[in-house]
Amino acid sequence: MRVGIIGIGAIAQLHIPALLNAEQDIVALCDIKLDRCLKAIEKFELKAKSYEDYKEMIEKENLDVVHVCTPHHLHAEMICSALDHNVNVLCEKPIAINYEQLDMIKASVEKSSAQLGVCQQNRFKASMQYVKELFDGEEITAGSGYLCWQRDKNYYLSEDWRGQKETEGGGVVINQALHTLDMLQWFCGMPKSVIAHTSCDTLKDIINVEETAFAIFNLPNGGRFILNATNSNTFSFPITIMLHSKTKNVVIVDDNIIYNGQFVTRSDGLPLFGKEVWGVGHIILIKEFYGALAEGRKFHLDFEEAQKVVKLLLALYESEGKEITIRG
Ligand SMILES: NC(=O)c1ccc[n+]([C@@H]2O[C@H](COP(=O)([O-])OP(=O)(O)OC[C@H]3O[C@@H](n4cnc5c(N)ncnc54)[C@H](O)[C@@H]3O)[C@@H](O)[C@H]2O)c1
Numbered sequence: 001m002r003v004g005i006i007g008i009g010a011i012a013q014l015h016i017p018a019l020l021n022a023e024q025d026i027v028a029l030c031d032i033k034l035d036r037c038l039k040a041i042e043k044f045e046l047k048a049k050s051y052e053d054y055k056e057m058i059e060k061e062n063l064d065v066v067h068v069c070t071p072h073h074l075h076a077e078m079i080c081s082a083l084d085h086n087v088n089v090l091c092e093k094p095i096a097i098n099y100e101q102l103d104m105i106k107a108s109v110e111k112s113s114a115q116l117g118v119c120q121q122n123r124f125k126a127s128m129q130y131v132k133e134l135f136d137g138e139e140i141t142a143g144s145g146y147l148c149w150q151r152d153k154n155y156y157l158s159e160d161w162r163g164q165k166e167t168e169g170g171g172v173v174i175n176q177a178l179h180t181l182d183m184l185q186w187f188c189g190m191p192k193s194v195i196a197h198t199s200c201d202t203l204k205d206i207i208n209v210e211e212t213a214f215a216i217f218n219l220p221n222g223g224r225f226i227l228n229a230t231n232s233n234t235f236s237f238p239i240t241i242m243l244h245s246k247t248k249n250v251v252i253v254d255d256n257i258i259y260n261g262q263f264v265t266r267s268d269g270l271p272l273f274g275k276e277v278w279g280v281g282h283i284i285l286i287k288e289f290y291g292a293l294a295e296g297r298k299f300h301l302d303f304e305e306a307q308k309v310v311k312l313l314l315a316l317y318e319s320e321g322k323e324i325t326i327r328g
Contacts (some may be wrong), residue, residue, distance in 0.1 A: 004028040004063045005053045006078055007070035008036040009159065011092055015067050016044050018286045024065075030057045039250055049259060054078060063087050065293070071161035072169045075230065076101035083112035090117045093178050096307045097169025099327070100312065102307055111305045117289040117299045118306035120182045121281025124288065126266040127255045134259065135245060140188045142244040143225030144191045148173070151231035155205050163207030171200070171209030173313050177229035180239055182309040184217070184225045187243055190308055191217035191225070191326055196319035202232045218323075227316075239255035 004026050005012055008031040019026055026044075029037040030051040037050035051057040058066060058081060066082040068075055068091040076096050082089045083105075095104045095118055109116055122128055153174070161167035168175060185191070194217050198210035212230040219225065241252040251258040255267045266282045285301070292299040315324040 001025060001064035002027045002062060003065045003067065003291065004030065004051075004057050004061055005069060006030045006057070006066040007074075007092075008033075008040050009066065009069065012040065012067075012069045014049055014282050015069055015286070016040060016046070018283045019067075021043065021230055021283060022287050022290050024290060028057050028061045028063070030054045047293055049060060055081060058082055058085050058087060065290075066091060068092060071159070071167050072097050072174065073161070073167045076104050079105050079116060080108040083108040083114055086112055086114045088114040088116075089091070090119065090286070091121045093182075093306070094169065094174055094310050094313070096117045096310050097174065102310060105303060106307075115293065115299055116303050116306075117292075118287075118301050118303075119282060119285060120179065120301055120306060120309065121181045122183055122284045124284040124299065125185055125205040125255075126268045126282045127252055127257055128186075128265040130264070131243070131250055131252055131257060132187065132272070134248060134250065135187060135243065138245045138248065139221055139223075140225075140243050140245050141219070141221060141223030142242075143184050143188045143223075144240075144242040145177070145184050145225070145227045145229075146240045147177045147180050147227075147229040148233050149176055149231050150233050151176070151211075152234075153203060153206055156203065156207070163209055165208050168209060169205060170199075170317055171211055172229045172231040172312065173198070173213045173227075173316060176231060177213065177227060178309055180229065180241065180312065181227055181312055183241055184227065185312060187241075188217075188223070188225045189221075191219050191312070191324050192317045193325050194312065194319055195323045196316040197319065197321055198317070210317075213316065215319070224307060256279075 003026050031037050065088045068078045079089050096314045156163035196215035198213045200211045211232045215227045217225045238253050243250045257264040315326050318324050
């Protein structure tokens with residue numbers, strides 16, 4: 001398929017090899033910093049055109065798919081622009097940073113003949129799939145997700161959109177812990193409300209978003225899941241997810257699972273194309289997305305699925321210690 005990518009920064013360095021691995025034809029790259037397109041064309045030996053204006057790329061290139069790999073606040077307008085031209089979109093997380101953007105995307109999804117897929121890639125990992133099957137048909141009544149990472153001054157100063165509410169939409173929750181929240185929701189179901197606290201403790205002079213968050217999500221079955229997330233450590237530990245049902249206790253750390261006291265490993269067995277923390281989920285997700293398009297199937301990590309985590313984190317941000325109902 002004819003593919004164009006918007007935003008040739010860090011994560012595009014993973015989309016490109018994953019697309020080549022899926023034998024897709026990258027025909028155009030777009031970035032407001034044009035040199036990033038030229039460097040990527042050279043690095044990956046692509047026969048692709050470069051654009052500074054994504055609208056021009058969509059209009060001129062007769063694309064089948066556009067990948068959106070830009071800062072958070074730009075996702076919604078880029079998704080809508082592609083869908084309005086009936087071009088399929090694979091967008092990086094999060095699809096939106098506020099409810100207005102969610103509504104805008106919903107309207108474009110409903111009008112378009114093209115599909116929207118979203119990179120919430122951890123759902124595709126073998127360890128997560130294994131645990132999802134373990135709990136199939138069984139109600140989870142307690143969950144916990146713990147992310148304890150390092151994102152220091154240099155990280156936030158590396159790109160001007162990072163650490164700013166207007167462009168990133170938030171801090172550790174919308175960026176790093178979005179995946180943990182997505183997994184908790186995928187396993188436990190959609191909560192009805194949240195009570196949360198957020199703070200910025202070590203980088204107050206640099207960022208205007210939260211570095212740390214603690215959130216209690218109330219499930220319709222009377223159970224809860226809890227998110228603990230911080231970017232303030234001096235080392236990034238592996239994320240831990242814990243789940244409990246009537247008959248099962250599960251702890252997940254990377255590919256390793258402790259299931260009722262027994263140690264199980266479920267590895268994806270795929271080469272790592274990017275940073276270790278990004279994992280191999282993109283490779284699987286991109287193959288599945290293109291498989292769905294080629295066979296005319298609906299890709300299941302679509303707008304309906306991706307909007308759930310956005311609604312959870314927007315309610316979390318609104319909370320400031322009060323119980324907030326999650327929007328339907
Ligand atoms: N799924 C994951 O695990 C994962 C991991 C890392 C990043 N991401 C997501 O990928 C996205 C990009 O993150 P990144 O780390 O690559 O950021 P980045 O800053 O490294 O790259 C973003 C690129 O977009 C370009 N850009 C900005 N405005 C543009 C515009 N109007 N038109 C075209 N290009 C424009 C920038 O010049 C930059 O090169 C974010 O949504 C981020 O959350 C996801």
